[in-house]
Amino acid sequence: MNSPAHLPSVSDASAREDCLLVAFASMDGDMVDQHFGSAQAFYLWAVSADSAELLGFQSFGIEKKDGNEDKLKPKLAWLAGADIVYCGSIGGSATRQLLALGIHPLKVKGGPDVVEEIESLQAQLCGEPEGWLEKLLQKKQKSTDDSRFDAMDDEGWDG
Incomplete structure (x- = not known):
């Protein structure tokens, strides 16, 4: 595997439309071994059924791990645009903030x-x-459909 590149933000990533953007709280990218709030790194993958x-x-x-909410801000800002984030553990406040951004947190032991x-x-x-x-995929499909119609509207399509 190629060594991963530094990525300024999830929103800067380019992936196929059928892919989920999945982040992993990991020290080295091999294992999900970090608590969300104190994670030293996140690795972003584009995942589809076949790739x-x-x-x-x-x-x-x-x-x-001190409950200081300010440390969440740069992580949340970087993750904006992701679909899922895996972490070893996560607090209630971080969970609520991720869900508000449309990101589904998954705690794995x-x-x-x-x-x-x-x-x-x-x-x-x-x-x-x-x-x-299933809910995430439906929401993602709906937003893709909506953006397609917005693009058609911008082009002057008349239904």
Whole structure:
């Protein structure tokens, strides 16, 4: 695997429209081993039913697990535009703020392997997605449809 590139923000990432933008709170990109609020890095992947591509990462300073809300701001700003974020643990405030941005947080125990989490997600995309993922996919499809109609309107289409 190529070494990942520094990515200024999730919104700067380019991925196919059928891909989910999935971030992993990880020290080195191999395992989900970081608490959301004190995560030292996030690695962003574009994941579809049949492909997965590492798009890049962003590093953050070392943070204490002290309840200080200010440390969340740069992480939330970087993640804006992501669909899912995996982390080892996450507090209620961070969860609410991610959901408000349209990002679904997933807490995974035991420091699972990023590639295994991607494969599990892809299996759901190919088969029966869990309820939370089904809702996310429906919302993503609706926003894609809406933007297509906006583009048609901008072009002067008349239905």
